[in-house]
Amino acid sequence: MELEKVTAEIRPRTQWEAIDLGVSLVRAHAIGLLKGWMTSVYPACLLILAVCWNSIGWGLFLIWWLKPIWERVALHPLSRSLFGEHPTWRETMKVLPTELLKNKGLALMGVTLTGVGWLIHSVEETSAAAGFGVLFWLTVIGLVFYRSGLSRSLVLPIRYLEGLGGPRYKTRTQVLSYRSSGSAVGLTFICLLMELLLLASQVWFVLMMSPVGTVVNDYIFHGAEYGNFTDMLPTWVWVMFAIFYLNSMSVVAWFYTGAGFGLYVNTRTWTEGWDIELKFKRLGQRLGIIFVGLALLGGTPVAEANQEARRILESEEFDVRTRDVFTPKEKKEEKGEKTENEGAGIFAGIGHVLFWVIIGVVVSGLVWVIIANAHLFRKGGPRESAEDRKKVTTVAGMNVEPKNLPPNLVESARMLWDAGRNQEALGLLYRGAISSLVTGQLVEIEESDTEMDCLRRVTLKGDAANAPYFKILTGAWMSQAYARCRPDDATVSQLWRNWPYHERREG
Numbered sequence: 001m002e003l004e005k006v007t008a009e010i011r012p013r014t015q016w017e018a019i020d021l022g023v024s025l026v027r028a029h030a031i032g033l034l035k036g037w038m039t040s041v042y043p044a045c046l047l048i049l050a051v052c053w054n055s056i057g058w059g060l061f062l063i064w065w066l067k068p069i070w071e072r073v074a075l076h077p078l079s080r081s082l083f084g085e086h087p088t089w090r091e092t093m094k095v096l097p098t099e100l101l102k103n104k105g106l107a108l109m110g111v112t113l114t115g116v117g118w119l120i121h122s123v124e125e126t127s128a129a130a131g132f133g134v135l136f137w138l139t140v141i142g143l144v145f146y147r148s149g150l151s152r153s154l155v156l157p158i159r160y161l162e163g164l165g166g167p168r169y170k171t172r173t174q175v176l177s178y179r180s181s182g183s184a185v186g187l188t189f190i191c192l193l194m195e196l197l198l199l200a201s202q203v204w205f206v207l208m209m210s211p212v213g214t215v216v217n218d219y220i221f222h223g224a225e226y227g228n229f230t231d232m233l234p235t236w237v238w239v240m241f242a243i244f245y246l247n248s249m250s251v252v253a254w255f256y257t258g259a260g261f262g263l264y265v266n267t268r269t270w271t272e273g274w275d276i277e278l279k280f281k282r283l284g285q286r287l288g289i290i291f292v293g294l295a296l297l298g299g300t301p302v303a304e305a306n307q308e309a310r311r312i313l314e315s316e317e318f319d320v321r322t323r324d325v326f327t328p329k330e331k332k333e334e335k336g337e338k339t340e341n342e343g344a345g346i347f348a349g350i351g352h353v354l355f356w357v358i359i360g361v362v363v364s365g366l367v368w369v370i371i372a373n374a375h376l377f378r379k380g381g382p383r384e385s386a387e388d389r390k391k392v393t394t395v396a397g398m399n400v401e402p403k404n405l406p407p408n409l410v411e412s413a414r415m416l417w418d419a420g421r422n423q424e425a426l427g428l429l430y431r432g433a434i435s436s437l438v439t440g441q442l443v444e445i446e447e448s449d450t451e452m453d454c455l456r457r458v459t460l461k462g463d464a465a466n467a468p469y470f471k472i473l474t475g476a477w478m479s480q481a482y483a484r485c486r487p488d489d490a491t492v493s494q495l496w497r498n499w500p501y502h503e504r505r506e507g
Contacts, residue, residue: 013266015183022078022262026254029081033254036077036092041070042246044096049242056238058118060245065110067253068148072099072160074257079161082265099160106147113140151177151184153260154267180267184260191256198248203241392438392447395454398427400435410499417492423480426487429495430477436501437465451478466500 013021026033045063052059076095080087100107117140120132149155155173158164164172177184393401406412409432416425434454437443442465443457451474458470473495476487 010265010269012270015180015263015266018180018262018266019183019187019259020262021265022258022260023255025078025081025262026258029077029086030254032077032081032086032089032092033074035089036073036087036095037250037254039089040093040096041073042250045070045246049239052114052118053235055118055122056235056242058114060242061117062110062114063246063249065113065147066107067249068152068156069096069099069103069106070249071152071156071253071257074254075156075160075261078258078261079157082261109143109147113143150188151181153187153256154180154184154263156257157261157264175271176264176267179270180263184263187256187259187263191252191259195248195252198251199244202244202247206240392445394447395434395438395445395449396451398431398434400431400438402435402439405432405435410496414496422486426473426477426480426495429499430473433470433473433501437470469495469498469500 048062049056049059052062073092073095076092077087113136117136120136154177158172158176159169162172393399405428409428413425413428413432416422416428430451434445437458438445443454443461445454445457449457455471455474458465459467461467472491476491476495479485479487
């Protein structure tokens, strides 16, 4: 390692200064890092997703498991650039296959866990399958620390750059972790939070751009409460989510690796005195130039000059006098002692006033909320009369007025089903159920409500609004209307047989 070729200032830094050094390296060499990553890691992750097409979630699990190997690809150009080298993207691209071979145990373990987990969770749900699932995840948790630790960013350069393993690797890790392990653990949690925020921001952007009432939008906000709409989401939604994860993982991995490398360099500077070694080398270079100059000029004038300087220092006329000098810092501290008590009293008074202001605002807010919602505390709550309620004619784009429904609704829907018009049959049943709920004043449904909004309102009413039947009907209708998935015969038979809503017509 040639320290004289280093491109950054080598000096003892605080932990956060060291992290900032690593982040600066990432910013300075972002183009080369991006080229190497996008030609090696990103295609490899896309290949994993293509192999796990039928179960994108397990593909993401394998990508997450191999993150310590992906990060070595990012570490390669950063570590070389610190010492003045600029590897090309082709050289960086060759790092990934080499590291996969060196860490084939970790890679094979990840593939095995992915396959076993996929197999366990794809079988029919039974008590035995649930037991194997719990055992599988306990095994994964137990092997996580074999995969990596919370201070992975700090110890990653030890294995990759120094090539240590076994007892030497453990000893080296203990030495370097003594000073910076706490900062490395904090960096891990910060980067994990940033990765989640980047992932959530991409998902939220898509939800903002998608119209309200679409299947994806409604499922994200309300579908998790019912748990039987997962199959409605098409495969492209899961693929899009996987791409979002790859984007967030890539960006965070660059800065996570760079910040960890900055901690590594700073730790070695503290423990091995890199700054002192570098200064001695530079001093040696200067002394070498001076000695060469003296040799060329000759030593006689220098010797005479030294004798003259010694004679002046030893003479009686030469006297060294000293006096006490107060530094600006000491003067500020002396003045600060006089005003400290006054400042503390002022700030204490301001804090006391702010405390009572905040208490008053909170109490006033609570009183206002109680007064504004006093009707919720009355027994039974306020009930609007039928005349006060707004007449609902359409819900989710479907007309639900009783006069627009056939007299024998179930029989008409069944005739449509037998004729192969499945969507019209289920739509007629759904409109009849909504019409009965609205006209019977069982559920307060608004015209702007989607299917998921209606289901949520009916579920809150419980058995009074025949919530179990309406839940099955909503699932069958949405599967047919949005996913083009025909409900099974058992579900359809249950819809014909258990119709609970009375048919009301307005003259």
